[in-house]
Amino acid sequence: MLKDAIDLSTVRRVLVVKLRHHGDVLLSSPVLSVLKTHAPHAEIDALVYHDTRDMLSGHPALSQLFTIDRNWKRLGLRGQLAAEWQLLSGLRARQYDLIVHLTNHKRGAWLSRLLRPRWAVAPGGSFGKFFTNSFSHRYPVIGGNRRHTVETHLDALRRLGIYPAADERRLRLVAGEAAEQSVRQKLAAQGVSAPYLVIHPTSRWLFKTWPAARMAALIEQLRAQGETVVLSAAPDPAELAMLADITDRLSQPVASLAGQLSLKELAALIDSAQAFIGMDSVPMHIAAAMQTPCVALFGPSGDIEWGPWQVPHRLLRAELPCRPCGKDGCGGGKRSECLELIGETQVLAAFNSLMTEVGA
Template sequence: MIMNNALNALAAVPPARILLIKLRHHGDMLLTTPVINALHQAWPQAEIDVLLYEETRDMLAAHPFIHRIYGIDRKWRKLGTRQHLRKEWQLLKTLRDQKYSLVINLADQWRSAIVTRFTGAPSRIGFDFNKRRGWFWQYCHTQLASVSGHQTLHTVEQNLSIVAPLNIAPVRDVTMSYQPDDWQSVQRKLQSNGVEGSYIVVQPTSRWFFKCWDESKMAETITALQKDGHTLVLTSGPDKYEKAMIEKIRALCPSERVYSLAGELTLRQLAALIDHAKLFIGVDSVPMHMAAALKTPCVALFGPSKLVFWSPWDVVGEVIWAGNYGELPDPDKIDTNTKERFLDAIPVDVVVAAARKQLL
């Protein structure tokens, strides 16, 4: 672990400006919020900025403790080499001009290390990743936090371990935020679809179809809850294959009190919808993590991702793991284009019983 005197200086003079870097997918961004919350709790006057991939901005855009978000747009590559480099250089200069006191690099890319070093911040913390052992990674950071034990820790706990060198108290809450107008937009959509009163949100899709449950089994589950008198709202991403999956499920259900907002909601609107639901049923996907963060009662169908790393954090409800009903492949060896549905081993009656238990 590399040490420097800058961290001692932070103890004497609280940081005025902090940058957190994470360049990953939507769910990963949501699970960085405990680090943001911990930094705010330790230094409530500090301005906390975040650098992320532009397409994930909505996950953090309404977070109350974030001062500013900077985005790397992966569409820059389509502008040609000169324009792409110009955009990158402009971003680097902008970040350097902020004169950060502290940079937290949660990412493992060389790009994130270069940005970290270029900020010129006196304190720059990254992880001591095994694959990044070498002089350049060390040169880009003033302190490297240990990753020992990460293989047995949830992603939230892995992220939080980066604040250990700062000697600040960890905050274990994941925060999914949205604005009042997000909920107002959702209410208008619900009303226009004829949805009245309480409802259950069902998210059957993931961008990886091997994480999905059989459409007929999901339809059986929806039909059982429908017969119990519940109203169900189905959601999905905007991808045409996800929307087609929703339509296939709907076609297998009676039409009464089953509605679709598939592909119609922004991430923050989806958060508002989930937050006001009496139950969330879904597969391993971003909305599952959102439901857990929002403390909406949840039935999560999980597998074959790494349960230790990616199960819904501090969930109110039940995680039904496919590995308890059938053999699952090594998560690191899955062909993401496979047509196999590894969740299909989960029985319908188990899911229906779990849902009814949460609805009591």
């Protein structure tokens, strides 16, 4: 038995801290669900970066969502200090009994010291005495592409004596009625009706993307077998340029909502799709959260750590001894051979196999 397990019956409020990118935040959503299931009387709050808030807003287990705006530094010293003080005051007013810190960000250590919860848990590792001494519990992190990130997050709870059942570990993302209505209107304007599949060919890290020529060839093959394709992409200029490269290669245009969707709208679009095809990226994790079957292409990133979570899927990767290397392309050259070696016929076969499995 765990000798220093916490007494959940005495926990009134919990703060979950996840200061990372969008996908990382979404993959922390089961932590909220498990805490609420095992301590239904407790209020569960979260602290994330402001631009990632849509990954958790509306989560049924969430009481309050606090955010840190990375643009505070543009306010000048006085403005930034005022924003930080307002945040700290809001957090102090909640009087947390437990802080669950899911990264090695030093802000979590400062919050543990300033908010003085009874318990605080954070990742293990050599992050210095200040970090180490700021927490009552530390959990080991198994790296090297050997454990899914969701399970690593949940290890924070296991370290406290909270053991989640398999059906408690699903990702949760709430699109909301406004986003769903907006997407229905945008699809109708382009003459798209169900069934359709979403292809998101891009990533904020372009070395994790498939060559435009291969993606265009796949779209042509999908369309030839009668599939309705809807393209999506972030409004980032580099991603839109890649979309333009793909669509310029097509014999006929396809529906595209690239650069037109909020994160909530993207979730609504994927939620109503029969399937999703894309890279290791936030939209792939959104597909898993919405339980939309997905085909995911992986290159330099670790598929065990970051693969589609608890959703019917097909994962494609080239079996090279050097992957997953985590590098920005082979030799730092921004092109990943392990992605370029995946052929469009492989992806098409994977899609068709997945559709047969789910009965679509």
